[in-house]
Amino acid sequence: MKKNNIFIKQITIVGPGLIGASIGLALKQKKIVGKVIGIDKNKKNLDDAIKKGCIDIGLSKINEKIADSDLFFLCTPVSQIEECIKKLLPFLKKGSIVTDVGSVKNIFSKKIFSDIRKVSDFIPGHPIAGTEFSGAKNATKGLFENKWCIITPENNPRKNVSKLKKVWETLGMRVSLMTAKEHDKIMSITSHLPHLIAFTIVGTAINHNNKVGKSLLNFSAGGFRDFTRIASSDAEMWRDIFLNNKNNVLDTLDEFINDLKKFRDLIDCNRSEDIYNFIKKAKTVRKKIIDLKQN
């Protein structure tokens, strides 16, 4: 065993859906956790999580049985996280760490950080991983391998931030620290806008009459299918993300609509060379992304 390996006696995962259950599965597979408790009012999902070996014990709600946990992963839709922390407060062990996996980070009240700090530490996090499928039944132990995780430490003790960082790294993630504000701006561009577009383009397509509609589905290989893949993500989760990162999402969307209109005008005015250069530039960025991925 390597010297810097970690071991956590007990963790609790609130909402062991795709992400939460995959965390449990990966931690257990790496043998760095003793006992994993999952909390979900959805009995079916809890059963799936146990059957797949993602959690050891399932509870339908937060109660004293979680009191021995050293680390908590809150994997609920973002709008429920703060409420969830309030429910955890009476049962938190001294020195434990609470983190979340939500896609919006600049949403927590100062009060919740100070309330929790008396016994524990809330360090927000966001593993950028997932598939278009949801629920524990789709959990995979390799979900986090070679992906990025962003941690937004809000004046948290450095020691605990390092500890959480280490957990994600053990699951194969590269970890980046930044402010919650930076995180939310970046995500509005790289994730929230693409999803918003995907949901919308599907709507634009189905507004067409049935005859064309059927053809749309048949001939979706030309680009449309890629867009619909991310459009099949969880509706509750994404509603929460758009509403909780509203300002950034609207700003980014407005920029994008302006850029679309500019491109529209280039086509409308037959500006052949400008169109060519516009597309060429996009191709260059793509190449940069591939190069980054390979490094």
Added chain:
Amino acid sequence: MKKNNIFIKQITIVGPGLIGASIGLALKQKKIVGKVIGIDKNKKNLDDAIKKGCIDIGLSKINEKIADSDLFFLCTPVSQIEECIKKLLPFLKKGSIVTDVGSVKNIFSKKIFSDIRKVSDFIPGHPIAGTEFSGAKNATKGLFENKWCIITPENNPRKNVSKLKKVWETLGMRVSLMTAKEHDKIMSITSHLPHLIAFTIVGTAINHNNKVGKSLLNFSAGGFRDFTRIASSDAEMWRDIFLNNKNNVLDTLDEFINDLKKFRDLIDCNRSEDIYNFIKKAKTVRKKIIDLKQN
């Protein structure tokens, strides 16, 4: 050998790029073609096509050496197809068939159809297949398997349409016949709009300052990377598509921008339930696409 198998003595592929070279490769692999001639002024691409076994003979321009060909695939950017047919005219064998693979179909003059009909038959086609890579070096024999091909017969003799249909089916494609007008409307939604969006969102992203810019590339796994994949498609090809299907592209884009604005307003006004239903509906369409694919 099955009774309904076909054999073509000689074919000519003008512009053996990704699509053209893959056609040659697939036809040769299925052993349903005698000799394949490729025409390209790009010497390097021609060499790649020969080296990969996509074509047997490479020519730098259209000349009398193609005169014995039974079938012609025109795989140039769409703006060059009609010009290309004019150059072919002096060398066309009686009873031969000319087709193309362009992404826009309602662009050919009546004159070109009647000019060619004296000796041959021009039957426009569009195999909906491709990758984000271009050139003969990326050709694959399985590129057309289980994909759709649209043929837009413009009063062409039924016999020749059937013959062309059979060729595509032999390469594993499902073939649909429709008018050029229908094709261009459908493609503006399922293919041209997704590409236009992909090119634009990459631009929106890189308009941000360098600090955020670097992060955008790092954290692109949340949806952005999927969009950049199709943004790395060939610039000349896509400029031609946008300009040649201008009316449909602009109409579809305007509808999409309107739909984006509606979604924007739902977020802006915190219309939680409407947002949820909007996303849910997109998910349903996605399911239909998957179901169709499995059938």
